[in-house]
Amino acid sequence: MTCPNGATSPSWKPTLSDGQERMSVLFPRATCRACDDRLKCTGNVDGKGRHILLLPQPLQEIQNRARRDQQTRPWRERYSLRSGCEATVSETVHAHGLRHCRYRGTAKSHVQHVLTAAGTNLIRLHQHQPGNTRTSPATRFTRLCRQTIDRTQTDSC
Numbered sequence: 001m002t003c004p005n006g007a008t009s010p011s012w013k014p015t016l017s018d019g020q021e022r023m024s025v026l027f028p029r030a031t032c033r034a035c036d037d038r039l040k041c042t043g044n045v046d047g048k049g050r051h052i053l054l055l056p057q058p059l060q061e062i063q064n065r066a067r068r069d070q071q072t073r074p075w076r077e078r079y080s081l082r083s084g085c086e087a088t089v090s091e092t093v094h095a096h097g098l099r100h101c102r103y104r105g106t107a108k109s110h111v112q113h114v115l116t117a118a119g120t121n122l123i124r125l126h127q128h129q130p131g132n133t134r135t136s137p138a139t140r141f142t143r144l145c146r147q148t149i150d151r152t153q154t155d156s157c
């Protein structure tokens with residue numbers, strides 16, 4: 001691996017990090033110590049070289065490809081549908097405690113999920129009442145709904 005300043009790392013070593021297989025990439029300490037960008041790059045002040053942990057090669061290649069894809073317009077257009085759902089799930093988890101089940105058994109858990117979803121809808125409806133000045137910023141889901149409505153109205157004209 002070559003860093004932005006042209007230093008190359010010697011051979012990589014397999015290692016474990018938090019019990020997971022990783023590849024350890026360590027740049028030479030002497031090279032990094034002499035580098036003007038060391039603090040910005042390594043973030044450490046104790047003179048160590050830049051250390052990077054990567055996934056095992058096949059997984060790392062998948063991750064790199066996915067990250068490249070995420071920069072493309074088609075990927076973003078596809079994800080725009082999902083992002084609304086992700087935001088809603090995030091809201092129910094973080095604002096309404098959906099991560100933890102309050103009951104035992106599938107039937108009662110289902111009731112909790114349904115009631116949480118209904119409550120989330122009520123909160124959103126209240127936020128969008130005319131005259132309600134305490135609305136939170138529009139979520140991705142709300143923006144997506146508005147875009148869809150606008151598009152529908154434009155198409156029907």
Ligand code: SF4
Nearest residue numbers: 003032035038041050
């Ligand atoms: S600190 Fe090391 S890895 Fe970072 S830019 Fe400098 S030479 Fe490269």
